Amino acid sequence: GTYAAGIWMAYVLTGLAVGRLDLLRGDVRRGLVLAGAGLAVAGYIGGSLAFRAAAGAGPEVLRLLSVEPHADSTFEVVGNTGVALGVLGLCLVVADRWPRVVYPVAATGALALSVYSVHIVAIAALGPQVVHQPDVATHVAFVVVALVVASGWRAWLGRGPLELLLHGLSTDTAKAVTRTT
Numbered sequence: 126g127t128y129a130a131g132i133w134m135a136y137v138l139t140g141l142a143v144g145r146l147d148l149l150r151g152d153v154r155r156g157l158v159l160a161g162a163g164l165a166v167a168g169y170i171g172g173s174l175a176f177r178a179a180a181g182a183g184p185e186v187l188r189l190l191s192v193e194p195h196a197d198s199t200f201e202v203v204g205n206t207g208v209a210l211g212v213l214g215l216c217l218v219v220a221d222r223w224p225r226v227v228y229p230v231a232a233t234g235a236l237a238l239s240v241y242s243v244h245i246v247a248i249a250a251l252g253p254q255v256v257h258q259p260d261v262a263t264h265v266a267f268v269v270v271a272l273v274v275a276s277g278w279r280a281w282l283g284r285g286p287l288e289l290l291l292h293g294l295s296t297d298t299a300k301a302v303t304r305t306t
Contacts, residue, residue: 129197132197132202135202136202136205136206136209139206139210143157143210143213148217154214154217155214156214157210157211157213157214158210158215160207160210160211161206161207161208161209161210161213161214162207163207164203164204165207165211166207167203167207168192168201168205168206168207169192169200169204169207171200172190172191172192172198172200172201172203172204173192175190176190176191192204194259216230228276229275230272232275232276232279232280233275233276235275235279236275236278236279236285237285239278239285239286239287240274240285242287243271244271247267251263
C-alpha cells in the first residue's frame with residue numbers, strides 16, 4: 126500500500142532507540158548530528174553512486190537503488206534516518222539556546238500522533254497527488270497549519286487528543302495488570 130509497514134518499522138525502531146538515550150548530554154547530541162550526517166551521506170550519495178553504476182540494469186534493480194522520495198529503498202531509508210537524527214541533534218542544541226524559537230516544533234513533536242493522523246486524513250481528502258506530485262505551496266500549508274494548530278493546542282489544552290487517549294488506555298491497562306499480579 127501507500128505506507129510499507131516493514132520499511133517504516135526501521136523509523137519506529139530508530140525512534141525507540143533514540144528515545145532511550147540521555148538527550149540532555151552534549152556528547153549524545155553531537156553523536157546524533159555526526160551519525161545523522163554519516164547516514165545521510167551514506168544513504169543519499171551511496172545510493173546515487175550505486176544507481177549510476179547500475180545504469181542499464183532493469184527497473185527492479187534500479188528501484189532498489191533509488192533515493193527518490195517514497196522509493197522505500199534501503200538507501201533512501203538510511204538517508205532519511207540520517208537526516209532525522211541530524212535534525213534532531215541540532216534541534217536539541219537550538220532548543221536549549223532559544224526555546225521560544227523552537228516552541229512550535231516542540232509542540233508539534235509533543236502532539237506527533239495527532240498531527241500525523243490528521244496529516245494522513247488530509248492527504249486522503251486532498252488525493253494522492255499531494256504526495257506523488259508535490260506542490261511547494263501545499264507542503265508549506267501543511268507545515269504552517271501543523272505548527273500553528275499544535276502550538277495553540279499544546280499551550281491551551283496540553284496533550285493532543287490521540288496522545289491523551291493512548292495515555293489513558295496505557296495507564297488504565299498498567300493499573301489493571303499491576304492489580305492482578
